[in-house]
Amino acid sequence: MKNLLDVTNGRHCSVRLDKKIEKTIRKAPAINRAKWETLVKHFAKLGPEDFNSTQFKREGRFSLGLASGKKENIYVFKAYQLRVYGGYLTIGGKLNFIFVEALIKKKDQVTQDFLKNIAKKVGEYHE
Numbered sequence: 001m002k003n004l005l006d007v008t009n010g011r012h013c014s015v016r017l018d019k020k021i022e023k024t025i026r027k028a029p030a031i032n033r034a035k036w037e038t039l040v041k042h043f044a045k046l047g048p049e050d051f052n053s054t055q056f057k058r059e060g061r062f063s064l065g066l067a068s069g070k071k072e073n074i075y076v077f078k079a080y081q082l083r084v085y086g087g088y089l090t091i092g093g094k095l096n097f098i099f100v101e102a103l104i105k106k107k108d109q110v111t112q113d114f115l116k117n118i119a120k121k122v123g124e125y126h127e
Contacts, residue, residue: 002097004125010044013088013095018121021084024102028082033103035079043077043097054078059085062116064123074118081105087117087122098125 005022007015017025025033039055048056059074077084077099086099100121103110 007099008041008044009057010046012044012047013097013101014091015040015044015078015097017099018101021099024104025082025084027102028102029080032080032082036077036082036084037045039077039079048075059110059115059118060112062119065120066123066126070123070126072119072122074115074122083110085118087119089122089125091125098122100125 003019004016005019007017009015025036028036037057039051042050043056047056055077055078057076059076061071061073063071064070072087074085074087074088077086077096083097083105085101085103086097089096089098100120
């Protein structure tokens with residue numbers, strides 16, 4: 001799909017990134033980026049079971065903004081101060097995790113409106 005960059009592929013899923021957030025990720029300190037990349041590669045291979053809530057957290061279930069009313073879980077990957085948000089989608093019959101938003105921040109809390117907007121961004125890639 002256009003606007004998506006392939007990050008990595010594994011047994012659990014393929015991981016893709018919305019091009020719009022690449023710049024934010026690049027601005028993060030190198031140690032944050034390296035930690036995030038390690039987490040994502042492990043996630044693609046083995047799934048989320050080995051992660052704790054300081055690394056990978058479900059933020060809630062939100063509407064994708066589709067006419068069908070479909071809802072999906074939204075997750076955040078945390079690597080020090082880098083937070084990268086996204087959700088699962090099936091694309092071409094294969095499970096994908098799509099990152100659609102990134103922040104460099106000092107506290108963990110984001111608003112429900114922020115998370116609802118993330119869900120709508122994930123919904124833009126829904127087949």
